[in-house]
Amino acid sequence: xxxxxxxxxxxxxxxVKNHLCPHFEYxxxxxxxxxxxxKLDTFTAVMSTCGKDPESVGCELCKPTxxxxxxxxxxxxxxxxxxxxxxxxxxRFLGNIQRNGTFSVIPxxxxxxxxxxxxxxxxxxxxxxxxxxxxxxxxRIDMFGAKKGDLxxxxxxxxxxxxxxxxxxxxxxxxxKSCVGTTWCRFGIGDSVGMAVRLEERYKSIRGPHKFKGxxxxxxxxCAEAQNKDFGLIATEKGFNIFVAGNGGAKPKHSELLAxxxxxxxxxxxxxxxxxxxxxxxDKLQRTARWLENLPGGIKYLxxxxxxxxxxxxxxxxxxxxxxxxSFFCEWTETIRNPEKRAAFxxxxxxxxxxxTVEQVMDRNQPRPTYWPAxxxxxxxxxxxxxxxxxxxMIEATHFSDAATGSSANVKRGDTQxxxxxxxxxxxxxxxMCPHKRAFALSDGLLGDSADGKLWVSCPMHxxxxxxxxxxxxxxxxxxSVNIAVFQVEERExxxxxxxxxxxxxxxxxxxxEKWKVTTKDSEDPFAKLDEKxxxxxxxxxxxxxxxxESHLTKEEGGLGEMGKAAAILRGEEKNREGGMDW
Ligand code: SF4
Ligand code: FES
Numbered sequence: 222x223x224x225x226x227x228x229x230x231x232x233x234x235x236x237v238k239n240h241l242c243p244h245f246e247y248x249x250x251x252x253x254x255x256x257x258x259x260k261l262d263t264f265t266a267v268m269s270t271c272g273k274d275p276e277s278v279g280c281e282l283c284k285p286t287x288x289x290x291x292x293x294x295x296x297x298x299x300x301x302x303x304x305x306x307x308x309x310x311x312x313r314f315l316g317n318i319q320r321n322g323t324f325s326v327i328p329x330x331x332x333x334x335x336x337x338x339x340x341x342x343x344x345x346x347x348x349x350x351x352x353x354x355x356x357x358x359x360x361r362i363d364m365f366g367a368k369k370g371d372l373x374x375x376x377x378x379x380x381x382x383x384x385x386x387x388x389x390x391x392x393x394x395x396x397x398k399s400c401v402g403t404t405w406c407r408f409g410i411g412d413s414v415g416m417a418v419r420l421e422e423r424y425k426s427i428r429g430p431h432k433f434k435g436x437x438x439x440x441x442x443x444c445a446e447a448q449n450k451d452f453g454l455i456a457t458e459k460g461f462n463i464f465v466a467g468n469g470g471a472k473p474k475h476s477e478l479l480a481x482x483x484x485x486x487x488x489x490x491x492x493x494x495x496x497x498x499x500x501x502x503x504d505k506l507q508r509t510a511r512w513l514e515n516l517p518g519g520i521k522y523l524x525x526x527x528x529x530x531x532x533x534x535x536x537x538x539x540x541x542x543x544x545x546x547x548s549f550f551c552e553w554t555e556t557i558r559n560p561e562k563r564a565a566f567x568x569x570x571x572x573x574x575x576x577x578t579v580e581q582v583m584d585r586n587q588p589r590p591t592y593w594p595a596x597x598x599x600x601x602x603x604x605x606x607x608x609x610x611x612x613x614x615m616i617e618a619t620h621f622s623d624a625a626t627g628s629s630a631n632v633k634r635g636d637t638q639x640x641x642x643x644x645x646x647x648x649x650x651x652x653x654m655c656p657h658k659r660a661f662a663l664s665d666g667l668l669g670d671s672a673d674g675k676l677w678v679s680c681p682m683h684x685x686x687x688x689x690x691x692x693x694x695x696x697x698x699x700x701x702s703v704n705i706a707v708f709q710v711e712e713r714e715x716x717x718x719x720x721x722x723x724x725x726x727x728x729x730x731x732x733x734x735e736k737w738k739v740t741t742k743d744s745e746d747p748f749a750k751l752d753e754k755x756x757x758x759x760x761x762x763x764x765x766x767x768x769x770x771e772s773h774l775t776k777e778e779g780g781l782g783e784m785g786k787a788a789a790i791l792r793g794e795e796k797n798r799e800g801g802m803d804w
């Protein structure tokens with residue numbers, strides 16, 4: 222989007238600045254080089270060395286970019302206190318936040334190859350924690366609907382079972398998709414699975430300007446769709462053709478040939494250089510396709526840099542990649558082991574209670590949150606006239622850190638959820654619900670400030686920015702139709718953080734979770750008419766879905782259906798194997 226906008230502006234004769242955001246007069250690539258050369262390893266160091274205002278807390282644009290540069294260079298745990306407030310919610314809780322505030326769980330399945338044992342573990346975990354399962358485009362299994370408070374238990378079971386983080390939440394390598402190649406396919410001329418697994422294991426966890434994906438096909442039939450990936454290999458009689466800078470997404474792009482007939486043992490240095498060069502020079506949130514389009518000289522220049530070492534930096538690029546590869550660790554394993562990091566995984570910081578904010582429905586035998594409400598909550602929360610306000614102790618001050626990027630908590634009082642933030646020694650309190658889609662998520666938002674003294678929290682769902690201080694506190698800076706209630710808050714000598722609140726019932730009457738919980742009544746079924754038509758027409762598709770959980774065999778023929786068969790397996794009663802399968 223930014224690229225299209227910039228090109229249009231340039232064609233109109235306007236000057237286009239590639240600055241990261243109002244806090245930095247540098248592009249991402251410039252900032253990367255400064256951070257690299259000066260070895261700046263914290264946000265504070267970067268802001269005080271390169272920022273327009275050394276004291277600024279940054280914003281939702283520069284914080285994740287700097288977080289990603291620091292990760293690309295130093296690969297520290299993303300939940301470390303000094304880094305955590307830099308990241309979007311996905312990175313902060315090592316899972317992609319979903320519509321209802323739950324998270325997705327995606328263990329790594331390198332090359333899409335998975336053992337029956339791991340499938341059993343995944344199935345058992347999904348069943349135990351009520352998770353919705355879906356196969357992703359990157360050939361792995363996504364488990365949706367994990368509550369923040371269940372994430373540690375879920376991941377403990379997965380890690381115990383030999384699995385690790387799939388980094389699906391990060392701007393990093395996602396997957397290297399593969400076809401079966403010579404492992405099974407009669408047309409295969411190269412071991413695509415073997416190569417894909419090696420590449421995914423090498424580049425896993427490495428963060429860049431944006432996510433990047435790989436693919437390997439065992440022959441020109443291209444079943445792995447390697448030519449729409451950031452890097453893709455297609456087996457030839459002599460090795461692999463290497464393609465780069467392709468993607469699907471909003472503006473699909475076929476990749477371009479970087480090198481032909483590369484022997485398997487020469488693939489790694491080429492990809493190391495290519496990826497390290499992209500990580501260094503890519504713009505913020507720029508995929509490799511747009512990056513190559515904007516690289517002066519395009520693929521010809523890239524070939525000169527990567528294959529002919531025109532810039533004399535090949536060894537440096539390879540060393541950078543080697544350092545990153547050597548620094549790998551599983552972020553979930555480290556989190557499970559670390560009491561401080563574990564403490565973040567609780568829905569409310571002041572109670573172990575839990576509450577659901579979106580009604581759950583069953584669809585095709587699996588749970589999912591009901592659809593978003595069609596309308597935002599347009600109430601004037603900010604202008605609410607409370608009958609009286611009194612100071613209430615809400616949470617111990619020790620919960621908050623003094624990280625330069627700020628810290629936050631979601632607290633519960635009665636049926637109302639509040640967000641409390643601490644930044645530079647000062648506290649701010651607001652309602653937890655973002656009125657846009659009634660998502661209870663504001664405490665997970667990034668904090669940002671501007672030169673004119675504004676301070677805001679950016680909703681992690683769709684980035685509505687709510688002001689936190691001054692006469693405009695509670696206003697939304699980028700959507701006039703919504704606003705939020707704010708409350709006075711302070712830390713006292715007894716070590717508690719106090720918030721000035723109206724009586725419980727009055728607050729619940731305005732902001733209670735039950736009142737704003739999204740239910741099936743808030744939206745229409747988008748398939749109502751279609752299903753009616755399909756039913757009437759008795760079309761095959763509709764019938765097909767209906768019987769999917771039932772067996773095509775009759776009961777007399779042994780048909781048990783999905784639930785019956787799974788239960789029989791778990792009881793050790795599967796057919797033809799007395800006493801069950803020997804594991
Ligand atoms: S790309 Fe070729 S080797 Fe791979 S599955 Fe398809 S036909 Fe087989
Ligand atoms: S729910 Fe959409 S911006 Fe907050």
